Amino acid sequence: MPKVVLYHNPRRPLEETTMPLPLRLRWILTVLALASTILWPAGPVMADRSSEKRPPNLVILYADDAGYADFGFQDHVAAEMRGLTPHIDAIAASGARCTNAYMSGAVCSPSRAGMLTGRYQQRFGHELNIPPGYMKGGMALSEKTIADRLRAVGYRTGIIGKWHLGYPPPYQPNRRGFDEFFGLLQGSRPYFPMKKVTPHRVLQHNGKPTPEEGYVTDRIGDGAVRFIRQSARQPFFLFVSFTAPHGPLHPKPEVERQLASIENAKRRKYAGLIKTLDDNVGKIMDTLRELKLDKNTLVVFTNDNGGQTLTGAVNAPLRGRKGMIWEGGIRVPMAFCWPGRIPPGSRIDAPVISLDFLPTFVAAAGATVDPAWKLDGIDLLPRLTGKTDRLPERSLFWRIHGPQRESAVRRGRWKLVLLKHTPQTEPQLYDLDSDISETTDVASQHPEIVKSLRRELAEWESELISPKWGSPRRKKRRADR
Numbered sequence: 001m002p003k004v005v006l007y008h009n010p011r012r013p014l015e016e017t018t019m020p021l022p023l024r025l026r027w028i029l030t031v032l033a034l035a036s037t038i039l040w041p042a043g044p045v046m047a048d049r050s051s052e053k054r055p056p057n058l059v060i061l062y063a064d065d066a067g068y069a070d071f072g073f074q075d076h077v078a079a080e081m082r083g084l085t086p087h088i089d090a091i092a093a094s095g096a097r098c099t100n101a102y103m104s105g106a107v108c109s110p111s112r113a114g115m116l117t118g119r120y121q122q123r124f125g126h127e128l129n130i131p132p133g134y135m136k137g138g139m140a141l142s143e144k145t146i147a148d149r150l151r152a153v154g155y156r157t158g159i160i161g162k163w164h165l166g167y168p169p170p171y172q173p174n175r176r177g178f179d180e181f182f183g184l185l186q187g188s189r190p191y192f193p194m195k196k197v198t199p200h201r202v203l204q205h206n207g208k209p210t211p212e213e214g215y216v217t218d219r220i221g222d223g224a225v226r227f228i229r230q231s232a233r234q235p236f237f238l239f240v241s242f243t244a245p246h247g248p249l250h251p252k253p254e255v256e257r258q259l260a261s262i263e264n265a266k267r268r269k270y271a272g273l274i275k276t277l278d279d280n281v282g283k284i285m286d287t288l289r290e291l292k293l294d295k296n297t298l299v300v301f302t303n304d305n306g307g308q309t310l311t312g313a314v315n316a317p318l319r320g321r322k323g324m325i326w327e328g329g330i331r332v333p334m335a336f337c338w339p340g341r342i343p344p345g346s347r348i349d350a351p352v353i354s355l356d357f358l359p360t361f362v363a364a365a366g367a368t369v370d371p372a373w374k375l376d377g378i379d380l381l382p383r384l385t386g387k388t389d390r391l392p393e394r395s396l397f398w399r400i401h402g403p404q405r406e407s408a409v410r411r412g413r414w415k416l417v418l419l420k421h422t423p424q425t426e427p428q429l430y431d432l433d434s435d436i437s438e439t440t441d442v443a444s445q446h447p448e449i450v451k452s453l454r455r456e457l458a459e460w461e462s463e464l465i466s467p468k469w470g471s472p473r474r475k476k477r478r479a480d481r
């Protein structure tokens, strides 16, 4: 009797069966017919009935440098941003919003390296931003990405938008687990067509440059829609990596005119970038609904690092901005939706971090995390779906060994911060439950907590390696690129 592995259903282990000889021929014909529809899809397709049983699609919608107060679903939304982000707010309303959500980095490239690998990026030297045009390397080739992990269990994988994890070919998306790459290798670019475009800033499709035309945020939204339409028959992982609202402040003129009531020009232009970002999130969510994929798709919206207040973002009530170890540098808006699985209107106050995406997505796909991967995050699904009302208590860590030499650890309500640190540096302690703005250092009142957190932080730092690029002198100049 032949043992046959049937279609991989994520909610059950791989099914094995045996079958009598007369059924073999019919089974082989069925497999051939299925294979032909997968290999030669007839253009855009609607999900068929089997979509309800197949593994969920997994989507990350990623903003760039957005402020903590700049989305309608946030507790502390800035007045002028109310009503400006209805599509992003709808993701939060229909699912779960995380009120203590973090990135593992405070600037673009390290943050992406942590999120995509599920490991603290300082473990492999990806501690500082990759300088523009840096050709000696990129995200360590020893590391596997979410795309690698999901492709291994049958997913079609795509990144649409900004990469910023390495320029030489072995470091580019198509060699890091992504079947499809439509976007730019560099960390930012103008939103309108460039007269003289560079290879790292042009929007390329799997290595081929595309014509300079259209508005970049729309092109990224359109690329995401195209990817979804082409993937409707098989489970997919889609990373939509918008450049908005990262500078330059080039909103569409017609959108900026709609926002004329915002008097400050920088803030108005920044709000224009956010508005078009939201329009494109709406386009993507509409496409999922149109193709009847929405109920079988887990979507997370978040932002890659703390808001860049120098280009119009507002992080209130958080202290600091992009590039800093204060909450304003690392704490981000975050919301998940998965209709029928995540209860609408959920709110998760326990700390979560982008390192959790990989184990969460692998679990959603019905696969298992191998301890040999040495991941730093946890599977959030039991909490997201309401099977449990708490997450395991754990510590989260940050380190920026650029010119700042800053480190921090958060456990529960407490955050310990070390600035310019040496073994003699006095740590600062903040109670984030009562002091979200990190205004009052309470280290002297809690010496035991300080001692314990400092020991944990030192142990974690002992596992890290030195930054692979970015000298302290250059870092300051390049941090915002």
Ligand SMILES: [Ca+2]
Residues within 6 Å of the ligand: 064, 065, 107, 108, 246, 304, 305
């Ligand atoms: Ca960024």
